[in-house]
Amino acid sequence: MALARDHELHRRRLGRNLGVGLTLVAFIALVFGLTIAKISGGGMIQAFDHTYRPALDPAVNRNLGVNPGRGE
C-alpha cells in the first residue's frame, strides 16, 4: 500500500516547512526594514564617497580644533 500524500506526517511537515518559511520571510523583511531605517536616519553611517569633504579631513579639523570622530 502506497504512502498516501495526505498522511498526518505530511501535514505536520508541511506545517513545519511553512512555519520556517514564513519566519525566514519575516526575518528578511525585518532586516530590510532595519537597513532602510538606519540609512534614512544616517546617524552612524558616514563613508568616503570619492568627493573631497573638508569635514572629514583631519588636517582641516585640526586647524579648526574639531574632532571629526565625535561628530562636532
Next chain:
Amino acid sequence: MSDIRAEIAQQTQPAEAGFGDYVLLLKPRVMSLVVFTALVGLLVAPGALHPVEALAAIVFIALGAGAAGALNMWWDADIDRQMRRTARRPVPAGLVAPGEALALGLGLSLISVAMLGLAANWLAAGLLAFTIFFYAVVYTMWLKRATPQNIVIGGAAGAFPPMIGWVVATGHVGIEAVLMFALIFMWTPPHFWALALFMNDDYTRARVPMLTVTHGRRVTRAHVIVYTLALVPVALGAGLTSIGGPVYLAVALALNAVFVAGALRLWRRDEAQAEADRYRAEKRFFTFSLLYLFGHFAAFLAEATPWAAAFRAQFTFWGL
C-alpha cells in the same frame, strides 16, 4: 506488508514535531512578559528611536529570551518529565530531541545577540548575552538544583529585559533602569514561592530544592511576607524617579496594599486551612502577582503618555 501507514505512524509520530512544538520550546508565555517589560523599558526611556529599530530590538530581545527557554528545556528535560506542570513540554514529551533543543537555543542565542548589537547597540547586546548566560547556566545548570535560594538569585534573569529596553533607547544604564530591574527581581521570590506552595508535590518528586521542599511551607510563608514587604519601597521608589508620577504612585499604592494583604493572609494560614480549600488563597495570590507586575509596568507606560504629562502639569500649577 499489511498497512505501511500504521507502521510509519508508530515509528515516526513521537519524533515528528510540528512547528508549534518548536515555538513551545521558546516558552511563549515567559516571552510575552519579556516583550511587555522590555517594550515599557524602551518606551519610557528618554530619546526617540525609529519605530522599525524599536520593533527589531524587541523582536531580538524576545528571541534571546526564547533561546534561554530552549536551553532551559534541554538541560531540565529529566526533571520536567517528573513534574505534572512541565511533563507535556516538547522535550520530555518526546516531540523534540534534546539535541535539537540545544541547537535551537545556541543558534537563536547567537542570532539574537548579534542582531541586537547591529540593530541597537553593543551594551544592550552584551546585557542580552549575559541574561541568556545567567538563565541557562547560572540558574538552570547550577542554582536550580543546588540551593533553595535558586529563584531569589535566578530572578535576576527575568529582571533584565526592561533594563535592556532602556539601554536600547539611551545607550546607558540609568537609575530608572536599575529600579525597573529591582522591581522584577524583588517580585520574583513571592511569585514563585506562592506557586511552590500549591505545586510542592511536583518539586518534591523532581527533587528540586525549592524552599517549600527544603524548609517546609511554614518557612516559605514567612519568606513570602518578608519579600513582599521588601518589595514595597522598591515599587514606590521607582515612582519618585523620572519614569514615575502621580498616576504610577496611585496604581503602585493600590497594588502594593492588596499584595501585602494577600501575603499576610498566606502567612496567617496553616496547612490544614490550605488543604481544606485546596490552596485557594495561594492560587489567588499567585494570579494577583501577575496582575501586580503588569499593573506597575502599565503605569510606567501611562506616565510616558502626553496625558500624564498634562496631569503632572496641574500639580505643578497648584504648587504641589
